[in-house]
Amino acid sequence: MKAAALGGGHGLHATLSALRILDDIVTEVTAVVTVADDGGSSGRLRRELGTLPPGDLRMALAALADGNGTDPAEALWVRLVQHRFGGTGALAGHAVGNLLLAGLMDVLADPVAALDEVCRLLGVRGRVLPMSPDPLDIEAEVTGLGEDPHTTSRIRGQVAVASTPGRVERVWLRPEHPRACSEAVEAVHAADLVLLGPGSWFTSVLPHLLVPQLRDALMTTRARRVVVLNLAPQPGETAGFSPEQHLTVLSQHAPGLMVDAVVADVAAVPVPQRLARTAETMLAAEGKVHLAPVAAVDSAVPRHDPMALALALRAVLAGFPPRWPHRRHEADRPETAERRT
Structure with missing residues (x-):
């Protein structure tokens, strides 16, 4: 299967790590990453250089890299790109990977080409793409x-x-109608499985639905669409939110979006029947809510456990009925046909 995972930060890192565990059935993974961060090292580089904020892109690269593999050189590079400088000087707080990405994007004048280069450097099994070529x-x-x-x-x-x-x-x-990364749109169209969430709901997950071309791709792809809910409300943007409210605001920001499954941590859903009723409005035919223990044990803050999430996703995928080939040739796509005419 080909999978595309949309999000940012620690939530996307967990999803990508889970998909790597499923390498017996998921053979190709593309991360589509939000590019609206304006804080920390990413915000500083964005303001000073006008570049895409690299932090979430760096985390996605690390999640897909072969840092635990057999090549010690690749493992060292993964450690290095995640290394963050201390001290009080100009480099304090910057991650090496953020500087590397900012430099490559400046040299190549193409964020996708820069990301592909770092993928090769780190031995990434998959691809990391920005949701837009412009900082938003x-x-x-x-x-x-x-x-x-x-x-x-x-x-x-x-x-x-x-x-x-x-x-x-x-x-x-802002801008109101941002450009989508064309490679990201293509990845969503070509996928067999698309994952949305978990992550900061308003700032990492929903932004993907606000890029018109990317939203259209999510609406029209023949992939199975799976939403992974957060483990707990996030102080600030979703304080006090129930699991149902997460789904409600998702529907409000993308009316008409249908999904094949909603995955949630069993301990994070106090009233499963209420979540099921809310999900009914956006579940496709034969869609379902899947509750499973997916939280990391003894984590200081709520975190998805990649292995537990992988097991939950495996169960979800096994429960999908067979679908007539979801792969379409380029010539069958309306947009391709229009270009040819």
Whole structure:
């Protein structure tokens, strides 16, 4: 199977790590990564160089790299790109991989080519792509920031949205109609399996649905679409959210999106019947909610355990009925036919 995983940060890292474990059935993995980060090392490089924020891209590369393989050189490079400088100087807080990616993107003037080069360097089994070739900004409509809890405010920036003390009602991107990375769109169309989530819901997961071409690809792909829910509400952007509310805002930001499965941690869903009722509105025919123990044990913060998530995904995939070939030739695609005419 070919798989495409969409997200960012630690959530996408867990999904990619799980897909690597499933290498007996998932032979090709493409990560499609959000590019709206404006904090930390990524934010500094973005402001100073005008480059794509490299942090989430670096984490996806590390998840797919052969760092635990038999090649010691590749393992060393994986450790190096994840290494973060300490101290108090100009490099303090920068990850080596962020600097490497920023430099390659500057030299090659092509973020996809730069990422492909780092994939070769690290022995990555798959591909890492940005959701857009341009750095984007997230804006949000938030309530509860003033004396009147119903007054609406607008805030801008990934860090501001992720850490707001208010309640996020909806998000959008700037520019309003951003370009999609054409290779990412193609990867979604060519996939047999598309995974959305887990991750920061408003700032890592939903942004993929706000890039028009990428959203259209998600709507029209013949791949099985699986949503992986978060383990717990995230302080700031989803504080107090139930599992059902995560699905509700997903539907609100992508009306008409149908999925084949929703995966959630069994301990994170207090009322399974309520989640099932909410999911009914977006489940395709024969779609299902799959509850399984997918949380890492003894983690200081909620984290998906890659092995447990891999087992859950294996069970989900085994439960799908056979589908007539989901692979289409290029000549069968409407957009290809239009180009030929």
